[in-house]
Amino acid sequence: MTPEIPNMWLALPEIFVCAMGCLILCVDLFVSKQARMVIYWLSQVTLLGAAALTLNLLMTPAGMTFSGMFVHDSLSNAIKLATYLIVFFVFVYSRDYIRERGMFRGEYFVLSLFGVVGMMIMASASHFLTLYLGLELLALSLYAMVAFQRDSAQATEAAMKYFVLGAISSGILLYGMSILYGLTGMLDIAGVRQAVAGMAADDVVLIFGLVFVVVGIAFKLGAVPFHMWVPDVYHGAPTSVTLYIGTAPKIAGFALVMRLLVGGLEDLAVSWQDMLTILAVLSMAIGNVVAIAQSNIKRMLAYSSISHMGFFFLGVVNATPNGYSSALFYVLVYAVMSLGAFGMIILLSRSGFEAERVDDFKGLNQRSPWYAFLMLLLMFSMAGAPPTIGFYAKLLVIQSVIEVGMIWLAILAVLFAVIGAYYYIRVVKVMYFDDAEDTTPITASLDMRVLIGVNGLVLLLAMPWVGIIIDVCGRAVAGIY
Template sequence: MAREFIYLVPEIIVLATALGVLVLDLVLGAKRKPLILALASVAGLLAAAGFTANLMGQRAIVMADMFVIDSFGLVLKVVILVGAALSVLLAVGFLERPKSHPGEYDFLIVASTLGMMVMTGSNNLLLAFLGIQLTSIPLYILAGFKRNDSKSSEAALKYFLLGVLTAALMLYGMSLLYGLTGTLNLTTIAARLGGIKTNDPVLFLGMVFIIAGFSFKIAAVPFHFWAPDVYEGSPTCVTAFISAVPKIAGFAVLLRLVYTAFPALTPQWTGLMALMAVLTMVTGNIMAIPQKDIKRMLAFSGIAHVGYALIALAVPGQNAMGALVFYLLAYSAMTAGAFTIVVAVGRVSHEHQITSFAGLGTRAPVLAAAMTVFLLSMLGFPLTAGFTGKFLVFSAAIEKHYVWLALIGVINSVISLYYYFGVVRQMYLTPARATTKMQVSGLVWLLIAIALTVTFALGIYPEPVINLTRHLVVLFARF
């Protein structure tokens, strides 16, 4: 058993980082505290990412069959850790206000990240459930971090109540599955399902409930109702984190569940995923059109992107799995980039209406150009990450003869043109209300530069990453 701890080194580093930040918060003086705490968290998270990358290629199942080490999980863990590190940096400006509790903020982000790592690696429904709770509880609190803001409190409460409801539903599904198979271990469930009729209604109900619980984390329709209000009410740097990073872990746990535990029920869950993909794409895109608030608009656009990614889950296979990992990578880069700019604009205009972007083309030309790139990428414009992602997902669907699903995806991308260009029109064609140049901090520039690099790299020269996702990304349990 002691030798198994080597596989848990990344998780242990993240835990130590979380605790270290709390202690550091107590001993540090007030001067430059947010920045020092953020750098400490980033150092810990990046060290964990390094160790995770070092484990790449290993395949093991450790801690009494609870925790699985495979390259699928390891790749996603690296993305999660890097995303979390960038989110911590993004919040430095927000935490530099007086009485902002930077230590608690960074602790909660790191603790939530640990939960996502547990989710990504869990081979057991109990551990997956606990991972989701460890991810969610800090997020509920982060959503309500602006204590004196009623919208922030509303966001926290809505997120919490819907989260608890889906947690109960998920536990109910797990108990049904336990009643049928007598185990919570994903691989054992798959083995025991051999003796059970696959059209058993209880089995289907249990699976649907568990998928429903996981779908809440990725905000797939019909479990998306929390997303717009939480995105709008939370501090924007929290929104940036919620919109990108936990969704990666949510997809990881969802994919591991259906691929590992339910290979016998493939027709049932692919149908379910296809249905959810269509509902999620259509709802997200239609609802994004009338939004006046940029955070709500990006919330619905994020829902639409979850729909595109769900297409990759609806068509099982190695290519689709690779496409999903690629899409998640592209999605987090462009979403994080867009939200970083929303944070920068919000710090000057103190509001998040789409009209607050008016005249950005003259007030901050580089910022406006970067925003245009991220929006084009979300649209799926060639030479950007979004295009390659959508191309991979749609071609994986066509390859498995799901042409109609790919077609709905393409039609939805065309619909999204309308609301993405609404923002571009504001930036370049509407005159600015204030004419002063915008001041943007160096840290924000750094984050935008990273997001831009990833967005362009995955768009212009995606071959290395595609090869990585095609060949290296394998599950421990092969289907």
């Protein structure tokens, strides 16, 4: 057997980002403290370059490389492009924040970029090993980023919790994969799929393995009852890191679900549908109810992210292409909203002051009607109120649930959405109806001001083109290799 030379071309974006990460690490050693801005620009150029390379690959027909370990298809492209865009925004929002807090170092950007590589590999994984590799690359980068503020006890504690629970969840996922391997003798996802098709769908050992896989996914996405790490990590991590964790990895999480559950184990859909239904209902319930009690906005958004993951699972439970595309749309919209919401927290924070409490938003309409309006859009979008795009996201997942006749689930979902609306409008309430306690002018760099404006307004102005976005999601999912 002669070793096959893999087609590197398809993995060029990953190779590029990886190489640039290493380059930035070296450059960082030689630039002076004043010239560190170079690192930032290099990181942004890396993302743009990767985007260009991925766009260039769009026309290349879908295919596998590295002996079937790596797949290039419409889904991987869509997820990668969304990831670049989100991380680009994350870097812009974070730049001043991390500089003011002494975190502006090469490692920060290198870890972020390696995280991006991890997500890209997850999106393109067609093999248990590559999937796990991507997942761990992302996770390890995130652990280090959470602990980046060495002197902060809170951040260290959060990193510790994140690491321990993350390691356990990786272990669980890996155990599930190993059971599947034991049963099928296959590690590549297409092979597993074939082998599973030949087995009884209620094979106990198979279901046993599936449970571990589902639990692993639920852990990584932070769905109830595996959500314990989410509030602590969101709260304890520096806001710029929370911004990172709360956005792009959710999209990569969608890839994880698609590759493992849909790509590999779709024949077991009957079983995982039930499991995901339970996860979805619990996440929507606990996430929305507990968020009401939070006075810290980062914690509140953490619980809100748990409830959003519940809604996201609604799109997956019906196991139809329509449902998957609605889940992709949901997770993309969620990433944009979460980006904006944490961006606003960063915007209101300044050196020596973290705008972490809901009360820190008091009287924002007096301080700046424009930012208050953006936050209003973000909050109503998260609540799922039209005409914001958050409504269409909820509409689509609920539609996909009703399509398969689970009307009770749809009714539960909308009721939880109403409960959720309460804590979002509470933020609007403090911004518009309370008097400002803190009248420090809000300052931000020009690029941040522009991007956060775009970020907020897109939720409203995307309305006429929402059909096109949905079409793109549908095509991304339909083209899965």
